[in-house]
Amino acid sequence: MFKLNFKKVFAFLFAFILCFGCIDIYADDGGYTIDDYKVNAIYHSNNTIDVKEVIDVNFSSYRHGIYRNIPETMYINRDEKYKLKIQDINVLNDEYEVDSDSGNRVIQIGSADYTIIGPHTYTLTYTIVIPEDYHSDLDFIYYSVLGNNWDTTINYFSFDIQFEKALTEDEMSNIEVFSGSLGNQSNDLNVTPIITSTSISGSAYDIGAKQAITLFGKLRQGYFVGAKQTTSKIPFIFLGLAILFGLYSLIRAFLLKKTHITPIVNFYPPKDMDPAMVGTIVDESVDQEDLMALIPYWASKGYLTISEKEDDLVLTKQENHEPPILKHQKKIYNGLFKTKN
Known part of the structure; x- marks a missing residue:
């Protein structure tokens, strides 16, 4: 009888994630640098931010354009999460499309009909709507003026x-700048802010990929007035569900009290759900590990093969199979095999 060795399974998955953990999927990855990036914003008293970005890009190879990914979720800490709304998006003098993907508002800037090489300037505007916070004793600023998606x-x-x-003077002294890798609580990029009662400005040079600059500051309670309300119905919904579940459990226990039930552990996801979907449902977050789990899944479906060559794993596209049709699978699959099989 076959016995599943969990330690070996987890070791394989861990090694697999290490091999592919550095892969980032972008439709137009590489091929350009950003010479100059300016952000001008107005922070309104209702906790909305009107943003204008001017991005001077230098393409070293022919590209259709760039992607601007703006997070739609704001994490203050592990337990405090806010859903943002990105609205009134506009790009000046360039074609663009707007979509949502992996927790980001994605602005695809450029034309599918022509390519660009050399310098090009992109100008875009949008508004960030931040909901009312959960605190009764303070308000706060938390603004990723430079996201880590580049x-x-x-x-x-x-x-x-x-x-x-x-x-106020106290509020000005409370403003902090965090810069560097995602989640960093220091100022690794050496951003020196200039703070007045009505503005914050600053700059940084030679910023590497995946770096961020975030502003944080505690404000007096009531600084923001008229912010978007966080719904108060959610706790009551959970309370109602808890009551219904409790009643269901009691009825089920009463009906089956004389029946011995042997629990069966199921190692398979629900029908028509891939590993990325299941991973997202489990922790309510789309993680890189969830997406990378699609690769062995595709291998089991015959979309690709996985082989070892000189201590590297090689993925080979199988031409005799139609590619995945689900949108998220198709995007990653086509990204992996964009230039070769």
Whole structure:
């Protein structure tokens, strides 16, 4: 009888993730650098931010354009999460499409009909709507003025944020700048902010890929007025579900109290759900591991083969199979085999 060795399975999955953990999927990855990146924003008293970005890009090879990914979720810590709304998106003098993918508002800028090489300037505007916070004793600023989604270097970055409502001296002294890798709580990029009662500005040079700059500051309670309300119905919904589940459990226990039930552990996902979907449902987050789990899944379906060559894993596209049809699978699959099989 076959016995599943969990230690070996987890060791294989861990090794597999290490092999592919550095892969990032972008439709137009590489082939350009950002020479100059300016952010001008107005921080309104209702906790919305009007943003204008001017991005000077230098393409070293022919490309259709760039992607601008704006997070739609704001994490203050592990237990405090806010759903953002990115609205009123506009790109000046360039074709663009807007979509949502992997927790980001994705702005695809450029034309499918022609390519660009050399310098090009992109100008875009949008509004970030931040909901009312969960705190009763303070308000706060938490603004990722530079997100970590860029897969290229930025030679020079600057920002200037104007506040609709003036800050007090205490609030000005509470403003902190975090910069560097995602989640970093220091200022590795050496951003020196200039803070006044009505503005914050700053700049940084030679920023590597996947780097971020975030502003954080504690404000007086009531600084933001008229912010988008976080719904108060959610706790009652969970309470109602808990009551219904409790009643169901009691009835089920009463009906089956004389029946011995042997629990069966199921190692298979629900029908028509791939590993990325299951991983997302488990922790309510799309993680890189969820996406990478699609690769052995595709191998089991015959979309590709996995072989070992000189201590590397090689993925080979199988031409005799139709590619995946689900949108998220198709995007990653086509990204893997964009230039060769």
